[in-house]
Amino acid sequence: xxxxxxxxxxxxxxxxxxxxxxxxxxxxxxxxxxxxxxxxxxxxxxxxxxxxxxxxxxxxxxxxxxxxxxxxxxxxxxxxxxxxxxxxxxxxxxxxxxxxxxxxxxxxxxxxxxxxxxxxx
Numbered sequence: 001x002x003x004x005x006x007x008x009x010x011x012x013x014x015x016x017x018x019x020x021x022x023x024x025x026x027x028x029x030x031x032x033x034x035x036x037x038x039x040x041x042x043x044x045x046x047x048x049x050x051x052x053x054x055x056x057x058x059x060x061x062x063x064x065x066x067x068x069x070x071x072x073x074x075x076x077x078x079x080x081x082x083x084x085x086x087x088x089x090x091x092x093x094x095x096x097x098x099x100x101x102x103x104x105x106x107x108x109x110x111x112x113x114x115x116x117x118x119x120x121x
Contacts, residue, residue: 002027005070012063028078031071038064
């Protein structure tokens with residue numbers, strides 16, 4: 001996704017003659033700065049965003065919406081990576097549990113279920 005964001009930023013730089021850059025370490029902060037710049041540009045040019053059928057979006061609105069989706073996805077990826085904590089997997093409803101191979105049922109179906117790796121001793 002980082003490559004997609006970089007190509008998007010390059011396209012935006014060409015369209016609006018700006019010089020924004022993003023790095024992997026400060027990706028969310030860079031995207032937030034660019035979003036605020038686009039919002040200021042919208043207010044400065046007094047562009048009203050449109051929604052619905054029969055309305056044409058401006059280039060600024062398309063760029064803003066796409067950048068907003070990139071920002072939201074990156075936030076979600078960061079929270080998932082924090083939940084991993086060096087593990088291979090985690091369960092959505094119980095983030096402390098990991099997926100483990102449990103006993104086969106009577107039809108010999110193996111199931112991956114959330115479980116804890118507890119060692120007593």
